[in-house]
Each structure stands twice: as structure tokens, then as C-alpha cells.
Amino acid sequence: MTIAQTVTSVPSDSGREAAVATLIVDGQDRPGIVESIASVLGRFGANIVSLDQYSDDPDGGQFFQRTEFSVPGLSAVLPDIDEALSSRLSDGFDLRFTLRDTSAPKRVAIFASKSDHCLLELLWRHRRGELPVSIAMVISNHTDTADEVRGFGIPFFHVPSGGPDKTAAEAEHLRLLQGNVDFIVLARYMQIISAEFIEQVDVPIINIHHSFLPAFVGAGPYAKAKERGVKLIGATAHYVTEDLDQGPIIEQDVVRVTHADTAVDLRRRGADVERSVLARAVQWHSEDRVIRHGNHTVVFA
Amino acid sequence: MTIAQTVTSVPSDSGREAAVATLIVDGQDRPGIVESIASVLGRFGANIVSLDQYSDDPDGGQFFQRTEFSVPGLSAVLPDIDEALSSRLSDGFDLRFTLRDTSAPKRVAIFASKSDHCLLELLWRHRRGELPVSIAMVISNHTDTADEVRGFGIPFFHVPSGGPDKTAAEAEHLRLLQGNVDFIVLARYMQIISAEFIEQVDVPIINIHHSFLPAFVGAGPYAKAKERGVKLIGATAHYVTEDLDQGPIIEQDVVRVTHADTAVDLRRRGADVERSVLARAVQWHSEDRVIRHGNHTVVFA
Amino acid sequence: MTIAQTVTSVPSDSGREAAVATLIVDGQDRPGIVESIASVLGRFGANIVSLDQYSDDPDGGQFFQRTEFSVPGLSAVLPDIDEALSSRLSDGFDLRFTLRDTSAPKRVAIFASKSDHCLLELLWRHRRGELPVSIAMVISNHTDTADEVRGFGIPFFHVPSGGPDKTAAEAEHLRLLQGNVDFIVLARYMQIISAEFIEQVDVPIINIHHSFLPAFVGAGPYAKAKERGVKLIGATAHYVTEDLDQGPIIEQDVVRVTHADTAVDLRRRGADVERSVLARAVQWHSEDRVIRHGNHTVVFA
Amino acid sequence: MTIAQTVTSVPSDSGREAAVATLIVDGQDRPGIVESIASVLGRFGANIVSLDQYSDDPDGGQFFQRTEFSVPGLSAVLPDIDEALSSRLSDGFDLRFTLRDTSAPKRVAIFASKSDHCLLELLWRHRRGELPVSIAMVISNHTDTADEVRGFGIPFFHVPSGGPDKTAAEAEHLRLLQGNVDFIVLARYMQIISAEFIEQVDVPIINIHHSFLPAFVGAGPYAKAKERGVKLIGATAHYVTEDLDQGPIIEQDVVRVTHADTAVDLRRRGADVERSVLARAVQWHSEDRVIRHGNHTVVFA
Structure with a gap:
């Protein structure tokens, strides 16, 4: 039951778009949830712009709903809607919900290493207005991409990964990140993330793995x-979860290769797939289209 | 505002599936429609299994919603739900709706000519239980596929198309079809359908065109x-509309070809795409997933 | 160094197609192989219709070439071409070759169990003239598909798989197959093939596995x-090799699914991919487009 | 019969790659061409790395062959190979050929307007070493992309397109281009190219059109x-030919959209397809993989 803070210093470009909020609800399915949500929103004069609903089993399964709605004076009325939903949905339902004003884009940190293709794809889409995020910083264990990143007007922090002991590097990461980001993207960041870091940073971490999982887990796919x-x-x-390459999958794609493609060719063709798959995943996460459920995701794309 | 008749001679295999109905609503968007629908369904103890909603413009656009719901004693209570929806949705809303008990599959006639690939794909998927339709008959202007069709236990009627005057053939078609089918599929039927026939038969007609429309309209694509x-x-x-190859598109797909593919190769590779595209369109139509809107379709696939 | 017998009882439809042969050459790469092959064919007045060549490393790698050529009086001259190639290619080259008159389609046995989708796909395509094979027989451990197969005019043999001991069943398989087929297709045949059978039957065996290998090896993908x-x-x-699901891959494909697809949906959507992937693999094998090399394939599609 | 000049100031990275040449041959098909080519190359000790051959009709059709070969001391021996091929292929064959040392990448000028996605895609790929071209300059009728282009170390020339009369602008284009480029890429350049310019500049011009041609020719696809x-x-x-959007197609691709995608969404999703399609076409052209034949292309990808 979280209301994303209305970051008034990041206003949206148009009045109309600013008036849209997303509401994610999930939990134990039972009759009447859709009606309850619609009834609360209706009480505030909200217009439902888009609604996606899914239940993994009509008889006592898990319920998932994503609702986009607009309402006059959104930022003023959002706390009241939150309270009304809390009251209505906690009344006999076992449900979680998240309510977010889309005029406040999610803040993201991108981690990268030497290769730039995934990183640049995200920076460039962001500049074109295709990714509704605020890129707070880029962190890398190498300096190769520093000039390019800063050329986009985005802070770049170099944090060497040091030796096998990642404690110092991860402590530095936490100092930079905490309070500043809503999620993290590993854009071909070639370092293992520790379970401690995942727990302490406490925001979702999206990774791009260069294979069609679960095939070719680990290095050198x-x-x-x-x-x-x-x-x-x-x-x-x-x-990302504690278990390497085992976390909930958001998006996958493939490209055809032949016997004539060398390992270098595979890397090049694969890079194109990595770019587009990561961009879609980041966009969907930014737009509250991905709901985690155990080791699965529900994606309302 | 139609309730599809509960064809008791075509029972579903399982009690649970029989209890599901689909509700399609479309019309002028305004706040409160989702709530009104959910409220009516809730009054009857219905559980919403799946809900898809779309509005082509939040400010006064067109509203589309597909709802699947289950309710105890469905066939008994469906007329009451229909009446309640009529009363609620006609009250200040400019909306159409269709309510259908999915235990009564739609009845279809398939038209074919000499080539069998699209026809057989539909018959075979139907036999495997993948197409929730009742295939009432196959009509062809050739006899090539008669034995095969009858081998599937489906009536085959040979109606020669005669010369340029299709009046007699179309009159025969109407005699066979009227009252017996809910929609028609042209499975590579190589005859032009007249505007009079379309009007008189008065059920949706789905055609498969062997090109990526609007490229290569007409013969010999x-x-x-x-x-x-x-x-x-x-x-x-x-x-199908009066205008050849101009009607609302339900589904399209493509396959890669090269300079080395001859016209025969294109026909073979294309046949595979025709089969899968037509099968998807027929399935979606059968499941009330396609809503026509002017010359467009809204597909909740 | 095999000349496929000219099966005069299976003539091709047109004189021109009958005049085409395929030549597959592979072995240790070195300069001059293409020239040597072209020179031998040229000596017999052959016209090269299509030529594909690949070397996995220009410096001492492995050489692969597929050549289609036409020549007047093909069946009469083929033994002489074979002898000339033997003499030329064995002279200082470490190469294997296979020469085949394409007017004699390869003979295949299809193994099936209960599910019919892959089996029917092959039978249909064969009937439409799309698969250049002679289907010698269908063998199944169930009788479900017997009538359908015989409706295509193809012999059906029921060989129950018995208990855990497959010896008797495999002995019966060998009696039916030996001398009668050039390759075997396992069209969703749900029995393990023993290493002894693979060795004794001594023809290529193509299997369709219902996953994107190497993901989901084994049962229940x-x-x-x-x-x-x-x-x-x-x-x-x-x-097929001794190692389950580990043999050289001929072809793969995928289809997009979502969180909303049930296990039954996956099986249905997957069945469509299985059909098309198996059909392509069988066609390519039939046309001598697939060359095995260790655990890889070179596919000149 | 052109030998691309050996631009010694653009050496390849490795000695081995530098030793590779491409040979394109096309013309009237007849027996013996493959042998003749192989025989000439063999005489110089060349090793054929890759060979693709295609004939659009074995009986008197058109012959196309692409050969990659390596030979010791390539640049020294190339003129002799050229002369030998001229002599051999002109002797009774009606054939054209082009021989090129791949260590001298083709020089390209990129034309752009305001939108940067296709332009940046080419600049990125080039910087990563994925496009074997030398980018001589970027020409634009706007200045929006100037800083970005120069950041890649590539000359940017602003040539305003002026009013309806393009004569002055095209004269300026010709001054910049002539002698400096081997082909031109229109990376979403939003100006019509005149027939006079096409004739005078006399190098191939590749355009990206933002539709699946022949659907949606012209503006606003x-x-x-x-x-x-x-x-x-x-x-x-x-x-590009004189006829708008009618020239020989090199490559096409598509992406799935739904009723819910707005015109803005289509433009964004389409931009991704434009980028990848143009990049493939430019790469194939750079590697001599595309042969024009009338209004068609033969692509040995």
C-alpha cells in the first residue's frame, strides 16, 4: 500500500498525461474485486483508461489487475483514493495494491561494464522520450563509457569492482543508491551481485542475460x-534473485543463426536481441506492467 | 442485446467450462461503465474470470470491454443478467452488448474450392478440440474435398458456381445456410461474394487473403x-465487406522468402501462413475476442 | 560413395526434374576442391543448378559443399560421374561424397504414438507434393491413427511397445524396416530408442523434441x-544419438506465450511449432540439404 | 570489371582478413561458369573461403555467383587475377564481374534530416566494428544531429534543402560527394531525390522506407x-530509382502491433524495425552480398 511520492520537480510535459495514475492489485481471487475497485474509483469521478485483469485459476487462484485511470486534480485526490482502497480492499480481501501518479517517473540506476550496446540503447531511448524513467546515474566498474554517458547529461560513477571481495564496492554502490532510485538495471554488468546487496538495496533489479534461459545459464552463453x-x-x-540466472523472467526473444555464424557473429547478432529485450523489460517495469508472483511474472504489455 | 441460444444438444465436456459466459460491451466511453458492468455481474454472484478493456480515447472515445465470467446455474440466470444489463447500460449510456453462454459453440459453414490446406487445418483443429465451434457444413464449388470432409463426419454440399451469374448458386447457399449458422469462413474459396449475399445471409464472413494486405489486393498475389x-x-x-479485400483485418502474419524462391515456393510457404492466420482468426472470432469498429477490429487475444 | 538406386517405379512428374542430381562433398578443406568438382561435372556436360559451399575455417578447417546439377541422360551417366569423382577426390584429398539422382525420392518410415499432429502434417504435405519422399510405412505402438494413415494409402503397422523390455518390439521394427527405408522420422513417438537399435537400423533417425533444446531436456517440457x-x-x-535429446540439431523455432497460457495452451501452441519445425527438417533432409558434422549440422536451406 | 582501389591508408586489423577478396559474377547462365572461375582462382593458389551460386532458371536463365577467396600477397596479385578473369569470362560468356579487396572498405555518405534513430544506429554499429565501411561524411538539411555526428569523429555538412527547387542543394551534394564515396545511404532523409542527381552521382543509393512495401508508398505510412x-x-x-519507393528491395521486416497502438506507438515500434532493416541492408551491401538484377535483388546473406 504505497503511494509513490509526487516528485513535483519532475513535471510531465502535458497536463493531460499528468492526470493519469496506475493501480496494481494482486492477491487471493474471489468474486467482487473488480467491482470493489471500480466502485472506489467511481466515487472519485475517475475515468478508467485501461484495465487488464488476470486470474490464474477462477476457483481460488491468484488475482492480478492493472488499472490506468485519470481523475481531475489527481495529485490532490490520490491520498484519499489510497485510503479508500485500503479500507475497501482490506475489508475481507487478502490483497496488496500499489498506486502511482505516472507524472512522477521511476528513478533508475544503470550498471554497466565495458560493453556499451545495452547501456546506449537505454540512454538513447530515454532521450527520445520513449522510456518514462528518470535516469539518476550510471555506475560502472570501468571508465570506458564515462564520456558518452556524461554527454547525455547523466551522472557517471566509476566504482572499481576490486578483487574477489566485493564488500567495499557494494558498500559504495549502496551509498550512491540509497534513497535515490526506485529500481536498478544491469545493462551487461559483468559482476556477480551478492545476496546481501540485493537485500540491502531493497529495490527491484533487472538483468539482461545473453541467452534464452533456462538454456546456457552462467558465463559464456x-x-x-x-x-x-x-x-x-x-x-x-x-x-535478479540470489540464484544466478534463476529469477522471474520478464521478457525473452530470439534470432535465427546458421552453421556459418562464428562465435563473434553470435555475439553481434545476440547484442541486437539483448538491446531490444532489455528495452522492452525496462519500459514495462517503468509503466507498472510487470507484477511478480513467486518466480513468475504477469506482464500486461 | 442478444443471448445466444443454449444449444443443449452440444453440451460441453466439463461442468465447469459450461458455467462460463462472455459479455462484449462497446459504445461511447464515459466514466462508470466498468463499475456498472461489475456491479450487475456482482449482483448475480458472478466471478469475473477475465476482463479486457480498451478505450480509443479517454476523452470521449469509443469504449470496448470483453468479460468472461462464471456463475452458478448459468443458463437459468442468463436471461436475468441480460435484462439487468439492458436496464443498467441503457440508462444514460450509449452502449451495445452481447452476452453468450460459451457452452453453446458458434455454428459455422466453411466455403472451399479446390485447395484443401486451409479447410483441412480447420477440420483437424476442430477434431482435436482446439476450435470451439460447431461445423455445420462445408460448401464447395468443386467436389475434390468431399470424401475428406465427410471422413470428418461433416456434411459436404457441392454447389457449382456456374457461369458469371452467381444468382442461382447464391440462392442455393442461402437456402442451406439460413438459420443454421452464426458465421461463415471462406477457406480459400475462389469466388467473389456479392453485396446482396452479404446483406441477405446477415452473419459475419471471414476470408483469408493470401497476401499481406493492403499489398497485393485481388487475384494472383x-x-x-x-x-x-x-x-x-x-x-x-x-x-468480408462489399469492397474486395478491404474489410476489417483480424489477423496477419508473414514468412521470410528469398530471391531463390520460385512462385511455386512462395505459394507453398504462403500456404503455411494462410493456415495459421486463418486458424487464429476463426478461434478468436469463436471466442468473442474480436469486436468490429468501423473498418477496424479490436482483438482481445 | 553411394549412388542411390534409380527407383524406376517412382518416376518424377516432369522430364526436367528427373534430370537433377545432388552431390554432397565434405572433408578436410584445402585449395582446389571446388575446381576439381566443377571440372569433373564439366567433363560430363553437367550444368550446375545450385551450389552452396562452406568451410568452418579457411586455414585447414572442414569443407562442405552441396551441388545440384542437371545433365542429359542422367541415370545412364551417373555411375561414370561417381567413378570420376572417386578417382579425382581420392587423389590427394581427404573427402567423402554422396551422389543421388533426385528422381528417386528417399524412403521413410514414420514412427508415431497417440498424438497425430506431427504425423498428419507430414502425410498432408506429402499428399500435396511438398515432401519429396516415399513414405514406406507408419509404425505405431498404438492403433489410434491406423484408419487415418491407411486413408492416405500408406501401410500402418501396429507394434506394441510391451513392458520395459523393448527387445521384442525393436526386433519387429528391424524386420519391417531393413532394406525398405533410407531414414526414419519419430513424429512424437513416445518411446526411448535403444543404442542397439540405432546401430542396427543404420539409417538416420530424425526426432522432434517439444522444447527449445538444450532447455527442458527429457519428459514433460x-x-x-x-x-x-x-x-x-x-x-x-x-x-537421434545414444544420448537422449543431445543429437545434432537440424532446426528449431519458437512461439510467444504469456502468463495467461495454461499448460494445455502451451501444448497446443507448441504443437503448431512442432509441426512446422519437423516438416522443415524432413524436407531439408530429403533434399540432401543437411550435412552432419560431429554433433553439429550444416544446413544449406 | 572493376578493381576497387587498395586504400592502403585503411589497413585491416589482421593480416589474415586483409588477404580476402570478393568476386561477384553475373550474366547469362550456361554450363561451365563455376568451373572457369574456380580454375582461374586455382591457378593463383587462391583458397575459396565461401561460395554462393544461384541461377534463376537452369535452362538459359541468369547466373549469379559470389565468391570469397584468400590468396597470399593479395594486393599484388589482384590485377593479374582481374586480367585472367577478363580473358576467361569474356571468352564465349556474356558475364560481368567485380573484384574487390575487402581490406579497402567501401566509402559511404549518410544523408539524414531531423530524426536520428537510423543515423545513430549506423554510427554505433560502425564504431563497434560491425559495419565494414568508411563513413566519409554525414549530410543533412537540418543541424539537429551535427554535434552528435561530430562526436563520432565524422564530418557533418549542413546543406539546407531550400524551397521546391532542389537544384542548388543537389549541386552542393555533388560537389561534396564526387570521388569521395562508393555508395549513399538515406537514413530517413525526408527529401525527394531527383532523377538527375541519381544519374550524376552514379553510385548506389540505399533508402529506408517506413512501411512494408508495396503497402503504403509515399508519405505518412x-x-x-x-x-x-x-x-x-x-x-x-x-x-533508389527514379520511381518513388519502387526500387529493388534489399531487406524488409515487420513487427506486431495491436488496436491499442496509437499512431505515435506505431512510429516508435516502426523506428526499431527501420533501424535493424537498414543496418542489415547496409552491411550486406558493404560486403558485396547484394546483386541487382532488374528491379530485383539477389542477396547472399
């Missing part, structure tokens, strides 16, 4: 793909 | 595609 | 895919 | 696509 002789290679965007 | 040197060929399923 | 929450499911056609 | 209600949108890379 393109070499493994070449070795196995597959006819398609892929990429997977997923939320 | 594969030859035209070869001539133009395109690198992808496609197929389009659309509702 | 759709359930595993649902469990992992993947966003694409796939199918893989591969040559 | 995304608005037209929205209006027609298509379910896929696409992009087409083609050579």
Missing part, C-alpha cells in the same frame, strides 16, 4: 550456443 | 509478390 | 516451461 | 497503417 549447434540464439530480461 | 521482389510474404484474415 | 515462466516456447528437430 | 488497421507494420530498405 554464446560459446556454449556455438558448441551445442543451436539454430536460434536469444536473450532474457529477468529480475 | 504470389505472382505479384515474386514480380515485386519482396523479402517477406504474408496472409491476412479479414471480415 | 511444457510443464517445465510453465514452471519456469518462460515467455517463448519452442521445438527442436534433431538426429 | 504509419498514419496510413493506423487508418487501415493492419496488425503488423514494417520497414523496407531498397535501392
Whole structure:
């Protein structure tokens, strides 16, 4: 039951778009949830712009709903809507909800290493107005991309990953991040993230893995793909959990390859898939279109 | 405001599936529609299994909603729900709705000519239980597929198309069809359908055109595609209107081709796309997932 | 160095097509191979219709070439071409070759169990003239598809798989197959093939696995895919080796799925991918477009 | 019969790659061409790295062959190979050929207007070493992208397009281009190119059109696509001819859209397809993989 703060210093470009909020509800399914939500929103004169609903089993399964609505004087009335939803949905329903004013874009930190293709794809889409996020910073264990990142007007922090002990680096990451970001994107960041860091940073972390999971978990997936002789290679965007490459999958895609493609060719063709898969995942997360449920995701794309 | 008749001679296999109805609502958007629908359904103890909603403009656009719900004693209570919706939605809203018990599959007639690939794809999927329709008959202007169709236990009627005057053939079609079918599928039926027939038969007609519309309208699209040197060929399923190949598009897909593909190769590869595109369109139409709006479709797939 | 017998009882439809042969050459790369092959063919007045060549490393790698050529009086001259190639290519080159008159289609046995989708896809395509094979027989451990197969005019043999001991069933398989087929297709045949059988039958065996290998090896891949929450499911056609689902991959493809697809939905959508992937693999194998190399394939599609 | 000059100031990174040449041959098909080419190359000790051949009709059609070969001391021996091929292929064959040392990348000028997505895609790929071209300059009728282009170390020239009379602008283009480029790419350049310019500049011009040609020729294809209600949108890379959007197609691709995508959404999703389609077309042209034949292309990708 969180209301994202209305970051008034990041106003939206148009009055009309500023008036839109997203509401995510999930929990134990039972008759009447849709009606209850619609009834609360209706009481405030809200107009439902878009509604997606899914239940994984009509008989006692899990309920998921994403609602976009507009309402006059949104920022003023949002706390009241939040309270009304709390009261109505907690009354006999076992449900969670999140309410967010979309005029306050989510704040993200992007982690990168040497390769720039995923990082640049995100920066460039953001500049074109295609990614509704505020990019707070880029953090890298290398300096290769520093000038380019700063050329986009975005802060770049170099945090060397040091030796096998990541404690110092992760402490520095936490100092930079805490309070400043709503989620993190690992844009081909080639370092393992510790369970402690995941717990302490306490925001969702999206990773792009350069294979079609669960095939080719771990390092060197393109070499493994070449070795196995597959006819398609892929990429997977997923939320990071303690278990390497095992987190909930947000998006995947593939591209056709042939026997004639070398390992270098696979890496190049794969890079294109990585870029588009990560961009879609980040966009959907930014727009509250992804709901985690155990090790799965519900994506209202 | 139609309740599809509960065809008790076509029971569903399981009690639970029989208890599901679909409700399609469309018309002028305004605040409160979702709530009104949910409220009526809630009054009857209905559980919303799935809900898709779309508005083409939040400010005074067109509203579309597809709702699947289950309710105890569905067939008994459906007339009451229909009446309640009529009363509620006509009260200040400019809305149309259709309510259908999904235990009564839609009845379809398939028209075919000599080529069998689209026809067989539908018959075979139906036999596997993948197409929730009742295939009332197959009508063809040739006899080539008669034995095969009857082997599936489905009536086959041969209606020669005669010369340029289709009046007699279309009169025969109307005699066979009227009262017996809810929609018609043209599965590579190579005859022009007259505007009079479309009006008189008065059920939706789905056609598969063997090109990526609006490219290559009319006859011989594969030859035209070869001539133009395109690198992808496609197929389009659309509702039939008076204007040849101009009706609302339901589904399209493409497949990659190369310079080395001959016109025969294009026809073969295209046939695969035709089969899958038509099958998807027929399935979606059967499941009330397609709403026509002017020359467009809203597809809740 | 095999000349496929000219099966005069299976003539091709047109004189021109009958005059085409395929030549597959592979082995240690070195300068001059293309020239040597072209020179031998030129000596017999052959016209090269199509030539594909690939070397996995220009410096001492492996050489692969597929050549289609036409020549007047093909069947009469083929033994002489074979001898000339033997003499020229064995002279200082470490190369294998296979020469085949395409007017004699390869003979295939299809193994099936209860599900019919892959089996029917092959039978349909064959009847439409799209698969250049002679289907010698269908063998199944169930009788479900017997009538349908015989309706296509193709012999059907029921060989129950018995208990855990497959010896008797495999002995019966060998009696039916030996001398009668050039390759075998497992069209969703749900029995493990023993290493002894693979060795004794001594013809290539193509299997369709209902996942995107190497993901989801073994039984129940759709359930595993649902469990992992993947966003694409796939199918893989591969040559059978002793190691389950580990043989050289011929073709793969995927289809997009969502959180809303149940395990039954995955099986249905996957079935469509299985059909098209298996059909492509069988066609390519039939046309000598697939060359095995260790655990890889070179596919000149 | 052109030998691309060996631009010694643009050396390749590795000695081995520098030793590769491409040979394109096309003309009237007849027996013996492959052998003749292989024989000439063999005489110089060349090793054929890759060979693609295609004939559009084995009986008197058109012959196309692309050969990649390596040879010791390539740049020294190339003139001799050229002369030998001239002599051999002109002897009774009606054939054209082009021989090129791949260590000298083709020089390209990119034309752009205000939108940057196609332009940046090419600049990025080039910087990553994925496009084997030398980008000589960017020419634009706007200044929006000047800083970005120069940030990549590439000359930017602003040539305002003036009013309806393009004569002055095109004269300026010719002054900048002549002698300096081997081909031109229109990366969403929103000006019509005159027939006179095409003739005078006398190098291939590749355009990206933001639709799946031949659908939606001319201006505003995304608005037209929205209006027609298509379910896929696409992009087409083609050579420019006098006839708008009618030139030989090099590459096309599509992306799925729905009723819910606005015209703005179509433009964004389409932009991604434009980027990848144009990048592939430019790469293939750079690597001599595209052969024009009338209004068609043969692409050995």
C-alpha cells in the first residue's frame, strides 16, 4: 500500500498525461474485486483508461489487475483514493495494491561494464522520450563509457569492482543508491551481485542475460550456443534473485543463426536481441506492467 | 442485446467450462461503465474470470470491454443478467452488448474450392478440440474435398458456381445456410461474394487473403509478390465487406522468402501462413475476442 | 560413395526434374576442391543448378559443399560421374561424397504414438507434393491413427511397445524396416530408442523434441516451461544419438506465450511449432540439404 | 570489371582478413561458369573461403555467383587475377564481374534530416566494428544531429534543402560527394531525390522506407497503417530509382502491433524495425552480398 511520492520537480510535459495514475492489485481471487475497485474509483469521478485483469485459476487462484485511470486534480485526490482502497480492499480481501501518479517517473540506476550496446540503447531511448524513467546515474566498474554517458547529461560513477571481495564496492554502490532510485538495471554488468546487496538495496533489479534461459545459464552463453549447434540464439530480461540466472523472467526473444555464424557473429547478432529485450523489460517495469508472483511474472504489455 | 441460444444438444465436456459466459460491451466511453458492468455481474454472484478493456480515447472515445465470467446455474440466470444489463447500460449510456453462454459453440459453414490446406487445418483443429465451434457444413464449388470432409463426419454440399451469374448458386447457399449458422469462413474459396449475399445471409464472413494486405489486393498475389521482389510474404484474415479485400483485418502474419524462391515456393510457404492466420482468426472470432469498429477490429487475444 | 538406386517405379512428374542430381562433398578443406568438382561435372556436360559451399575455417578447417546439377541422360551417366569423382577426390584429398539422382525420392518410415499432429502434417504435405519422399510405412505402438494413415494409402503397422523390455518390439521394427527405408522420422513417438537399435537400423533417425533444446531436456517440457515462466516456447528437430535429446540439431523455432497460457495452451501452441519445425527438417533432409558434422549440422536451406 | 582501389591508408586489423577478396559474377547462365572461375582462382593458389551460386532458371536463365577467396600477397596479385578473369569470362560468356579487396572498405555518405534513430544506429554499429565501411561524411538539411555526428569523429555538412527547387542543394551534394564515396545511404532523409542527381552521382543509393512495401508508398505510412488497421507494420530498405519507393528491395521486416497502438506507438515500434532493416541492408551491401538484377535483388546473406 504505497503511494509513490509526487516528485513535483519532475513535471510531465502535458497536463493531460499528468492526470493519469496506475493501480496494481494482486492477491487471493474471489468474486467482487473488480467491482470493489471500480466502485472506489467511481466515487472519485475517475475515468478508467485501461484495465487488464488476470486470474490464474477462477476457483481460488491468484488475482492480478492493472488499472490506468485519470481523475481531475489527481495529485490532490490520490491520498484519499489510497485510503479508500485500503479500507475497501482490506475489508475481507487478502490483497496488496500499489498506486502511482505516472507524472512522477521511476528513478533508475544503470550498471554497466565495458560493453556499451545495452547501456546506449537505454540512454538513447530515454532521450527520445520513449522510456518514462528518470535516469539518476550510471555506475560502472570501468571508465570506458564515462564520456558518452556524461554527454547525455547523466551522472557517471566509476566504482572499481576490486578483487574477489566485493564488500567495499557494494558498500559504495549502496551509498550512491540509497534513497535515490526506485529500481536498478544491469545493462551487461559483468559482476556477480551478492545476496546481501540485493537485500540491502531493497529495490527491484533487472538483468539482461545473453541467452534464452533456462538454456546456457552462467558465463559464456554464446560459446556454449556455438558448441551445442543451436539454430536460434536469444536473450532474457529477468529480475535478479540470489540464484544466478534463476529469477522471474520478464521478457525473452530470439534470432535465427546458421552453421556459418562464428562465435563473434553470435555475439553481434545476440547484442541486437539483448538491446531490444532489455528495452522492452525496462519500459514495462517503468509503466507498472510487470507484477511478480513467486518466480513468475504477469506482464500486461 | 442478444443471448445466444443454449444449444443443449452440444453440451460441453466439463461442468465447469459450461458455467462460463462472455459479455462484449462497446459504445461511447464515459466514466462508470466498468463499475456498472461489475456491479450487475456482482449482483448475480458472478466471478469475473477475465476482463479486457480498451478505450480509443479517454476523452470521449469509443469504449470496448470483453468479460468472461462464471456463475452458478448459468443458463437459468442468463436471461436475468441480460435484462439487468439492458436496464443498467441503457440508462444514460450509449452502449451495445452481447452476452453468450460459451457452452453453446458458434455454428459455422466453411466455403472451399479446390485447395484443401486451409479447410483441412480447420477440420483437424476442430477434431482435436482446439476450435470451439460447431461445423455445420462445408460448401464447395468443386467436389475434390468431399470424401475428406465427410471422413470428418461433416456434411459436404457441392454447389457449382456456374457461369458469371452467381444468382442461382447464391440462392442455393442461402437456402442451406439460413438459420443454421452464426458465421461463415471462406477457406480459400475462389469466388467473389456479392453485396446482396452479404446483406441477405446477415452473419459475419471471414476470408483469408493470401497476401499481406493492403499489398497485393485481388487475384494472383504470389505472382505479384515474386514480380515485386519482396523479402517477406504474408496472409491476412479479414471480415468480408462489399469492397474486395478491404474489410476489417483480424489477423496477419508473414514468412521470410528469398530471391531463390520460385512462385511455386512462395505459394507453398504462403500456404503455411494462410493456415495459421486463418486458424487464429476463426478461434478468436469463436471466442468473442474480436469486436468490429468501423473498418477496424479490436482483438482481445 | 553411394549412388542411390534409380527407383524406376517412382518416376518424377516432369522430364526436367528427373534430370537433377545432388552431390554432397565434405572433408578436410584445402585449395582446389571446388575446381576439381566443377571440372569433373564439366567433363560430363553437367550444368550446375545450385551450389552452396562452406568451410568452418579457411586455414585447414572442414569443407562442405552441396551441388545440384542437371545433365542429359542422367541415370545412364551417373555411375561414370561417381567413378570420376572417386578417382579425382581420392587423389590427394581427404573427402567423402554422396551422389543421388533426385528422381528417386528417399524412403521413410514414420514412427508415431497417440498424438497425430506431427504425423498428419507430414502425410498432408506429402499428399500435396511438398515432401519429396516415399513414405514406406507408419509404425505405431498404438492403433489410434491406423484408419487415418491407411486413408492416405500408406501401410500402418501396429507394434506394441510391451513392458520395459523393448527387445521384442525393436526386433519387429528391424524386420519391417531393413532394406525398405533410407531414414526414419519419430513424429512424437513416445518411446526411448535403444543404442542397439540405432546401430542396427543404420539409417538416420530424425526426432522432434517439444522444447527449445538444450532447455527442458527429457519428459514433460511444457510443464517445465510453465514452471519456469518462460515467455517463448519452442521445438527442436534433431538426429537421434545414444544420448537422449543431445543429437545434432537440424532446426528449431519458437512461439510467444504469456502468463495467461495454461499448460494445455502451451501444448497446443507448441504443437503448431512442432509441426512446422519437423516438416522443415524432413524436407531439408530429403533434399540432401543437411550435412552432419560431429554433433553439429550444416544446413544449406 | 572493376578493381576497387587498395586504400592502403585503411589497413585491416589482421593480416589474415586483409588477404580476402570478393568476386561477384553475373550474366547469362550456361554450363561451365563455376568451373572457369574456380580454375582461374586455382591457378593463383587462391583458397575459396565461401561460395554462393544461384541461377534463376537452369535452362538459359541468369547466373549469379559470389565468391570469397584468400590468396597470399593479395594486393599484388589482384590485377593479374582481374586480367585472367577478363580473358576467361569474356571468352564465349556474356558475364560481368567485380573484384574487390575487402581490406579497402567501401566509402559511404549518410544523408539524414531531423530524426536520428537510423543515423545513430549506423554510427554505433560502425564504431563497434560491425559495419565494414568508411563513413566519409554525414549530410543533412537540418543541424539537429551535427554535434552528435561530430562526436563520432565524422564530418557533418549542413546543406539546407531550400524551397521546391532542389537544384542548388543537389549541386552542393555533388560537389561534396564526387570521388569521395562508393555508395549513399538515406537514413530517413525526408527529401525527394531527383532523377538527375541519381544519374550524376552514379553510385548506389540505399533508402529506408517506413512501411512494408508495396503497402503504403509515399508519405505518412504509419498514419496510413493506423487508418487501415493492419496488425503488423514494417520497414523496407531498397535501392533508389527514379520511381518513388519502387526500387529493388534489399531487406524488409515487420513487427506486431495491436488496436491499442496509437499512431505515435506505431512510429516508435516502426523506428526499431527501420533501424535493424537498414543496418542489415547496409552491411550486406558493404560486403558485396547484394546483386541487382532488374528491379530485383539477389542477396547472399
